[in-house]
Each structure stands twice: as C-alpha cells, then as structure tokens.
Amino acid sequence: xxxxxxxxxxxxxxxxxxKELEQTxxxxxxxxxxxxxxxxxxxxxxxxxxxxxxxxxxxxxDKTETLHDLSRMCYYNDDKxxxxxxxxxxxxxxxxxxxxxxxYAHLITNIEVExxxxxxxxxxYSNFYAYRSRNERDEDTLVGSREDLWRREGDRFVLxxxxxxxxxxxxxxxxxNVFL
Amino acid sequence: MPVNGQVSSGxxxxxxxxxxxxxxxxxxxxxQKIYERELQQIFARSWxxxxxxxxxxKAGDFLTTxxxxxxxxxxxxxxxSIKVFINSCPHRGNRVCFADVGNTRxxxxxxHGWAFDTAGKxxxxxxxxxxxxxxxxxxxTRMQPVAKVAAYKxxxxxxxxxxxxxxxxxxxxxxxxxxxxxxNEEGGTEFIGGCIxxxxxxxxxxxxxxxxxxxxxxxxxxxxxxxxTTGGISFPDIDMENSFHSSVNGHGxxxxxEGVGDIAILGxxxxxxxxxxxxxxxxxxxxKMRSQIWGSVASVSMFPNISFLPGISTFxxxxxxxxxxxxxxxxxxxxxxxPDDLKREITKRVMLTFGPGGLxxxxxxxxxxxxxxxxxxxxxxxxxxHYGSGLxxxxxxxxxxxxxxxxxxxxDANQRLFYERWVDLMEAKSMKDLPHRPQPRMTGRETRELIxxxxx
Numbered sequence: 001x002x003x004x005x006x007x008x009x010x011x012x013x014x015x016x017x018x019k020e021l022e023q024t025x026x027x028x029x030x031x032x033x034x035x036x037x038x039x040x041x042x043x044x045x046x047x048x049x050x051x052x053x054x055x056x057x058x059x060x061x062d063k064t065e066t067l068h069d070l071s072r073m074c075y076y077n078d079d080k081x082x083x084x085x086x087x088x089x090x091x092x093x094x095x096x097x098x099x100x101x102x103x104y105a106h107l108i109t110n111i112e113v114e115x116x117x118x119x120x121x122x123x124x125y126s127n128f129y130a131y132r133s134r135n136e137r138d139e140d141t142l143v144g145s146r147e148d149l150w151r152r153e154g155d156r157f158v159l160x161x162x163x164x165x166x167x168x169x170x171x172x173x174x175x176x177n178v179f180l
Numbered sequence: 181m182p183v184n185g186q187v188s189s190g191x192x193x194x195x196x197x198x199x200x201x202x203x204x205x206x207x208x209x210x211x212q213k214i215y216e217r218e219l220q221q222i223f224a225r226s227w228x229x230x231x232x233x234x235x236x237x238k239a240g241d242f243l244t245t246x247x248x249x250x251x252x253x254x255x256x257x258x259x260x261s262i263k264v265f266i267n268s269c270p271h272r273g274n275r276v277c278f279a280d281v282g283n284t285r286x287x288x289x290x291x292h293g294w295a296f297d298t299a300g301k302x303x304x305x306x307x308x309x310x311x312x313x314x315x316x317x318x319x320x321t322r323m324q325p326v327a328k329v330a331a332y333k334x335x336x337x338x339x340x341x342x343x344x345x346x347x348x349x350x351x352x353x354x355x356x357x358x359x360x361x362x363x364n365e366e367g368g369t370e371f372i373g374g375c376i377x378x379x380x381x382x383x384x385x386x387x388x389x390x391x392x393x394x395x396x397x398x399x400x401x402x403x404x405x406x407x408x409t410t411g412g413i414s415f416p417d418i419d420m421e422n423s424f425h426s427s428v429n430g431h432g433x434x435x436x437x438e439g440v441g442d443i444a445i446l447g448x449x450x451x452x453x454x455x456x457x458x459x460x461x462x463x464x465x466x467x468k469m470r471s472q473i474w475g476s477v478a479s480v481s482m483f484p485n486i487s488f489l490p491g492i493s494t495f496x497x498x499x500x501x502x503x504x505x506x507x508x509x510x511x512x513x514x515x516x517x518x519p520d521d522l523k524r525e526i527t528k529r530v531m532l533t534f535g536p537g538g539l540x541x542x543x544x545x546x547x548x549x550x551x552x553x554x555x556x557x558x559x560x561x562x563x564x565x566h567y568g569s570g571l572x573x574x575x576x577x578x579x580x581x582x583x584x585x586x587x588x589x590x591x592d593a594n595q596r597l598f599y600e601r602w603v604d605l606m607e608a609k610s611m612k613d614l615p616h617r618p619q620p621r622m623t624g625r626e627t628r629e630l631i632x633x634x635x636x
Contacts, residue, residue: 054374057280066374070524073374073512075537077528085447085532089408089539096401097546134546169280170507171378174545176537 011115013122018113021124021150024157029106029128032179037087040179044080045151045158052076052164052180067165075176076164086179097177103133104178110145120152121160128164128180132173140173142166142180193217193606197599202568202592204599206561209383209552215503222484222605223248227330227337227350229486229497230254230264232511234334234370235281240298243281245509246499247338252326253277253287254336255298262331264338265300266324276323280375287323296323333362334369343611352620353582354428354482360474361490364462365515371495372512372527378536382548384485384506385602387498390544391479391487392432393425393594396569398477401547405539409447418477423589425570426581429617430483430601432594433583435490437469441477442491445540446529454522455491469580477589483601488513493526494534504552510535567592567599582621 013021024043031040044050052075053067070077078086089095107129114123130142149161164180196205196214208214228247231254235243242255244267251267253276269276269289276289276296286303288295293306300323305311326338330347332355337347344350351358362369380387390397399406399415406415423436439459443452455475463471475491488495496510512530514523534541555561570591578585586593601617608614 054376056374057278058282059279062279062282069373071373071520071527073372073376073510073527073535074531075376075535077531082532085408085539086537089404089542092404092407094407095404095543097543138549169377171376171536173378173536174380174382174549175378175542176535177542 011119013113013115017122018111021113021122021157022111024150025108025111025124025126028159029108033104033106035090035101037090041080041084041087043157043159044083045153045160046080048078048080048083048159049161050076050078050083050164051162052166055166055169057169068163075166075171083179097175100135102177105131106180107131116149118151122150122152122157124148124150130178130180132178142168142173142176142178144168144180146180193603197596197603198564199596199600202566202571202596203564204567206555206563206565208599208602209385210503210555210561212503215500217606218500219248221608222602223500224250225339225341225344225605225611226484227339227344227347228484229335229482230329230338231262231336232334232369232371232495232513233262233331233336234516236262238283240283240285241281242277242279242284242287242298244277244279246507247326247340248500250340251275252338253300253323254338255300257298262329262336263299264326264329265322266326268323269294270302270321270323271305300325332358335362341611345611345614349616349620350429351431351482352428352616353622354431354433356470356582356622357426357428357433357480359466360470361480361488361513364466364474365458365517367516369513370516372514372523374511376510376531376535377507379501379505379507380545380549381505382545382552383503384498384500386548386551387496387506387508388481388485388487389595389598390548391489392481392598393434393479393591395423395434395477395479395589395591397547401543402540404543405533406445408539409445409533418589420588420590423476423587424575424581425586425589425591425593426583427594427597427617428583428620430598430604431481432598433478433480434589434591434594435473435478436476436589437472438477439472439475441475442489443475445492445533446526447533448525448529450522450525451529454518467580481594481598483598484605489534492530492534494530567596569593584618 028043054073056066090098108126110127112125116123125147127145132140144164144166147163150157151160196208230245231243236256239256239258242253244253252264253267254264256262267275267277271294272291274289274291276287286295286297295304297303302318302321326340327342329338332347395418403414425434443455459471478490481487485498493513494510495513496508499507501507512527514526533539570586570588570593573587575585575587604614
C-alpha cells in the first residue's frame with residue numbers, strides 16, 4: 001500500500017508529537033543510565049529488532065553493501081528474547097564486570113521525526129554520545145547515530161526497530177556492556 | 181610466596197618461567213624490553229595467521245592485517261596463489277592501503293602515486309620523468325614480501341623468516357586436533373563476512389593463555405553468562421577423569437569428551453541438531469574419539485596468537501599493540517556445507533555469546549586488563565604468579581591422543597607448555613634450532629605451499 005503525498009502531509013508530525021517522542025528517547029536513556037532495565041524492557045515492542053552492524057573500512061569505489069546485511073557479523077542482531085538474556089545476565093549478581101557498577105551517561109541529540117507508511121509508526125533519527133566510567137579511571141566514549149521505528153500503543157510509544165550505526169571501526173574498549 | 185630474582189630482559193628468558201614447579205615472572209606481561217624481544221623473536225619469525233582462503237575468493241581480492249606490529253596486505257593473485265607483503269611504500273614508507281578489505285588491480289600510494297601490482301611489485305609512479313633510467317630499477321622495487329606463505333585446510337599463514345620450519349612441522353601432530361574444526365564435514369570451512377575488532381588495555385598473552393587451557397575460569401568469570409542463558413543454572417563441575425589438556429609445539433587444546441558443552445552455550449536447538457546428525461559421519465571421517473570430543477566444553481590457542489572455540493565457532497587473533505595493549509580480531513567460522521539459515525543462526529549466536537557485547541566475552545576483558553596494569557607496581561611485579569595446577573597429571577603415551585597430554589581440564593598444563601615454547605622462540609638464535617615438543621607421531625601429510633601453486 002503506497003501513501004499519497006496528501007496522506008503523508010496530513011501525518012506530518014506535529015510539534016506536540018515531536019516533543020512526545022523526544023521525551024520518550026530521553027526517558028529511555030535515563031532508565032538505562034539508572035540501570036532500570038525492567039522498565040526499559042517495557043518500552044520495547046514484542047517484535048523488536050535491535051541491530052548494530054560491524055564496521056569495515058572500504059574504499060569509496062567499493063559499493064559492497066555491508067551495513068544492512070544480516071548474514072554478516074553484527075555487534076547486535078537481537079530480538080526481544082535475546083535482549084532479555086542480556087538484561088538477565090546483569091541481574092544474576094555475578095556479572096563481575098558490572099560490580100562495582102559502571103557509571104553511564106547517554107547524551108541523545110539531533111532528533112528528527114518522520115511519518116511512515118503506517119499511521120501509528122514513526123521513524124526517529126538521533127545521535128548518541130555514551131560515556132562510561134568504571135573503577136578508578138577506565139573511560140570509554142561511544143558515538144554514533146540511530147534510526148528507530150517507534151509505534152504508538154495507547155498512551156505511549158514502544159521501540160519496534162533500532163538500527164545503530166557506530167562511528168568507530170576498531171571498538172576502543174574491552175567490551176560493549178551498554179545498550180545504545 | 182616466591183619472588184623473582186634478577187633477570188635481564190636481554191636474555192635468559194628461561195629464568196622467567198619455572199616449568200617444574202609452575203611459576204611465571206610477571207614482567208613478561210608488561211616489560212617494554214621483553215615485549216620488543218617478542219616482536220623480534222616470536223612475531224617476526226612465527227607462522228602468523230593472515231587469512232582464511234574463503235575471505236579472498238577472487239583474483240584481486242585483498243585484506244589488510246598485521247604480523248606482530250608489521251602491517252601486511254594479503255592478496256589473491258590471478259594464478260590463484262596468495263601473496264603477503266608489508267603495507268608500506270619503499271619510497272618514503274607511507275602506508276599504502278587503508279581499506280580493511282576490497283578488490284583491486286593495483287595498490288597506489290597517496291604520497292607520490294607509486295603504484296604496485298597485486299603482488300606488491302612497483303609498476304609505475306606519478307611524475308616518473310623525475311627519474312633517469314639509472315636512478316631506479318623498477319623491476320626490483322617492491323613492497324617487502326614475507327618469506328613464506330602456506331595454508332592448512334583453509335587457514336593461510338605467513339612468516340618473515342625463511343628458516344622457519346614448514347607449516348606442516350610447525351603444526352605437527354596438532355593437525356590431528358585441528359581437523360576437528362577444519363575437516364569435520366565434506367567441503368571444509370569458511371569465514372562469515374565481516375570482522376569485529378576491539379582493543380583491550382591488556383597484554384596479548386592473557387588472551388592466548390585463557391583460551392589455551394583456562395577451563396577453570398569459565399565457571400566463575402562466566403557464571404552470569406551461564407545463568408542468563410540457562411534460566412539460572414551455573415556451569416556443571418568439570419569431569420576431571422574424562423577431560424584433557426593436549427599441547428603440541430606450544431599450541432594447546434583443552435577439552436572434555438561429553439560432546440555437547442560448547443555447542444549448548446550457543447543456546448540454539450537447531451545448531452545442536454545439526455551437529456548431532458553430523459556426528460556419525462564425523463566418526464567415519466575422523467574416528468570415534470574425535471567425534472566425541474567435538475562440541476565438548478573446549479578452547480584452543482595456536483602459537484603464538486590464534487584462538488578459537490570449537491563448537492562455538494568463534495575464531496580470533498590477539499594482535500600485540502605494545503606490552504599493555506592488544507587488538508582482538510574475531511571472525512565466525514562455519515562449515516561450507518551448512519545451509520544458509522544455519523550459518524546465519526550460528527553468526528547471531530556467536531555474537532550474542534562471544535562478541536564484544538557477548539554474554540560470556542564481556543567479563544573477560546576487565547580481568548586481563550587488571551592482570552596487566554597492576555604490574556606497574558614495582559614491588560607488585562616481584563611476586564611470581566602461580567601456574568602449578570595439574571603438575572603431576574601427565575599421561576604418558578596415550579593410545580589415541582597425540583601431543584603432550586595431561587588429564588583433567590582444570591589445569592595449567594597447556595599454559596605452561598605455551599610458555600615453554602615462548603622461551604624456545606625467545607632464546608632460539610635460528611628457527612632451524614626449534615625442537616619438536618613433543619616428537620611427532622604423524623608423518624607424510626603435506627600442507628599446501630601456496631607460493632607458485634596454481635590451484636587451491
């Protein structure tokens with residue numbers, strides 16, 4: 001089903017809607033930074049796809065599509081059940097690399113909202129800057145962009161798809177124990 | 181507790197390792213001079229893993245990697261052979277290729293436009309009129325080639341030292357074990373597309389020794405991963421009677437014989453079912469013992485810096501980047517004959533468990549990092565480290581298992597024998613002097629030499 005230009009114009013996001021989605025993104029990372037993972041899980045749709053590809057450096061003339069090819073190695077290629085496993089690990093009490101706890105701050109910027117073919121779903125672009133600090137002086141910063149699909153469910157939005165595009169090639173960190 | 185004595189880092193490396201009682205001097209993990217000797221004595225002379233043949237299917241396909249800290253280009257030639265040469269222009273030394281992978285007819289330096297063919301030979305340059313005929317012999321000018329390239333069942337290795345023993349001798353009887361990974365099904369193996377790289381503030385040997393024999397850490401370090409994937413059940417205790425360490429020339433495989441432990445970590449019934457159906461055919465192909473070992477709780481490292489988990493399908497190298505830093509490069513290795521949806525499932529599950537964000541991998545880095553940097557303490561590093569687990573459990577002349585065999589998977593045996601090989605290389609004046617550890621049983625099985633071979 002294709003939508004006409006008129007349809008799309010009629011669904012152009014209002015300021016109110018943009019504000020609501022912005023607040024949703026901010027609330028999401030506040031829950032993550034406060035390790036309130038169960039509440040965060042409630043923001044995820046049952047049909048979630050959470051995807052972050054590995055990054056290869058290639059010459060411009062090389063047109064090989066690698067970013068959306070799910071048969072390749074990805075940092076994350078998760079559905080809600082595997083995200084749940086990651087959250088369950090944190091709750092075991094024996095996730096040693098999270099005890100003492102890591103200090104996290106996610107900064108979310110460059111938010112844009114676009115309508116999609118489905119009236120209840122919106123595409124949301126954003127950039128992230130995630131800072132992590134552990135123990136004495138372990139420090140990491142992770143920077144990238146995201147392309148999300150959020151679906152209206154009653155009086156809230158749930159995350160249906162997240163495509164995370166990291167801006168590093170070699171991850172300059174001993175692990176990736178952070179949701180982005 | 182013993183403390184270390186005076187050992188100069190210029191020689192006497194045997195004094196850093198006490199194999200009899202199982203002690204190791206901490207300085208091997210963060211001393212700059214020892215690290216520099218490792219680059220000279222080990223990485224500049226060993227067979228370094230550079231590619232899986234499946235990464236370079238067509239002429240002109242290339243990838244870039246490192247042998248020690250030396251950057252190299254690995255490229256498939258028109259005659260199907262694979263050439264390996266240093267990624268540095270002979271003119272001013274600039275790095276020539278900046279892509280991780282690709283396909284090309286030539287490599288051109290950004291600085292003065294010096295152009296090289298896929299074998300690394302100079303073919304021309306920008307402003308060539310600046311050179312008179314006698315100024316340069318183009319036919320003799322090239323990016324520095326390695327001394328030898330060879331492959332074993334898909335894995336491509338290169339060495340800078342012409343005196344390094346053949347790959348066949350280097351691997352020795354370890355091929356008996358290696359075939360469980362590389363030859364358990366008709367068609368052999370391939371790498372899945374992509375390579376995930378991450379940098380750890382830790383000494384490279386901690387990654388290697390962890391995979392070569394450290395079954396003991398799994399139940400503690402990775403308890404959170406085990407409990408998350410099993411709905412709350414920790415790793416079972418190791419069966420010390422029916423599990424082993426085996427070491428050949430510093431390569432080591434630690435393994436159980438229960439057949440399912442590593443496969444189960446992936447948490448996928450489809451993957452388990454595939455291997456269970458394959459197991460009888462594996463027994464015909466490799467014998468009953470190996471078909472029972474395959475899939476068991478196991479981990480492997482090959483000297484000096486290659487590791488993998490058979491059954492879990494992660495394959496990796498630990499590239500040295502200074503005494504306190506390494507880059508981990510990981511791939512997913514699968515059987516070519518597997519259906520595409522199973523390859524995809526394995527890839528997904530490997531990343532879920534042993535990617536940088538993996539349920540198991542996540543807890544390793546912090547240990548290795550702190551094991552390394554704590555030794556900046558002058559007095560801290562004087563205390564020797566204990567490597568004495570399983571000193572007396574050696575099994576002489578096992579009827580089936582080749583190599584130096586120790587009973588019991590929770591052991592430091594493979595680790596000690598890795599460091600014995602480390603001393604061999606650190607001290608050997610010539611690679612011709614390297615001893616067999618132990619004397620090989622297998623003979624007459626050739627690994628393919630890739631130089632000048634027209635078909636693979």
